[in-house]
Amino acid sequence: MSQNNPKDEHDKPLVSYRKITKSFGDRTVLKELDLDVYPGEKIALIGPSGSGKTTIARLLMTLEKPTSGTIEVEGEMLWLMPRKGKLVPANEKHLHRVRSKIGMVFQHFNLFPHMTIQRNVTEALVHVLKIPKSEADERAMRMLERVGLQEHTNHYPSQLSGGQKQRVAIARALVMQPSVMLFDEVTSALDPELVGEVLDVIKGIASQGEMAMILITHEMDFARDVADRILFTDGGVIVEEGTPEQVFQNPQSPRLQTFLSRFLNGSSDGRTGSRVAAGAEQ
Known part of the structure; x- marks a missing residue:
């Protein structure tokens, strides 16, 4: 677990989601989500496929637009902007400026093949x-x-x-x-023998405590080692959250207990298996 979480009662959130709902047609993938991420904090999102984890990141990267609710980054609205005393839909210039505070690494590398x-x-x-x-x-x-x-x-x-x-x-x-980094299942497209080298790099970055991180992962031991806070999402809501010790050693909700039971390795210290066997969100 990161030892650099600076959150205290005087901190202001770096990122705030308020009453965020996201629907695709008749399917609602996020339901009035409230979430704060504090400067330097490392948050891991875990949960079954379709639980809304990746959508949380895509909304922050402006790859998806919320159906309702607001997102703020460093106290500034992301999808809305002030104009003549009112909040109006943000233009591309505003989106680009606020989005520049956010970095994201995807499942697939998206490198330019013709460039060094x-x-x-x-x-x-x-x-x-x-x-x-x-x-x-x-x-x-x-x-x-x-x-x-x-x-x-x-x-x-x-x-x-x-x-x-x-x-x-x-x-x-x-x-x-960036002020906050998003990592969206960054090892899911890798061969198993290559996973460790990428996770080690992220652990090294996290240990320096320089920036906030939102990590969407199916690597449970990685989440335990890196995160200050674990959020379990299911059905478009945050079902349970807490420190890694609270979430993995003493899960309260039946849904989280069922989720974790699929890949507990039976070790005496209650550590989970390194990877969720199924259900990684694509």
Whole structure:
């Protein structure tokens, strides 16, 4: 578990979801969700397929729009903006500015196949943040060293393993210096032998306590080791939340007990198996 959670009674949330509902046609995947994420806090979202975990992240990244409710990032509305004393739907300029505070790493790497690893990491720095190329190259090199890929800067994605590609994707998101990072099932597309190297990188980043993280994961031991707070979602609501010890060692709700029972490994300390056998949200 992270030891860097700075949350106290005086903290203001970095991210706030208020009464967020999201529907796709007749199907409601989030039901009046309330959630606060504090500066430096590491939150893990666990739950069965279709429980709303990925939708929580996609709303924050503006990949989906809420049906109702509000989201704030550092005290500023995400989907709404003030105009003449009223809140109106945000324009693209407002969305882009607030979204720049958020980084996300997806299940799939989404690297540019025709660009070197170095250029994959610097592209947004140069063309979005308008940082001079020399400075962007320096920042990229520091970040690639941080994820253990400093010797692969001139390689292309096709020359890397799946785990290395995901580490590039992590470096590309981190180099933008976001206030909060979202990790959406980042190991689900990897071969089992490559999972550890990616999780170790994320653990290293989390241990430095620099930024808030929302981790959507089916790796239960990873969630236990990294998160300050675990949230179990099911049916579009947060059914239960607490510290890793509370959630894994003393689950209160029958739904969480059933969920965890599918992959308890029977060890005496109550640790879960490393990966949910089924039900990872795609």
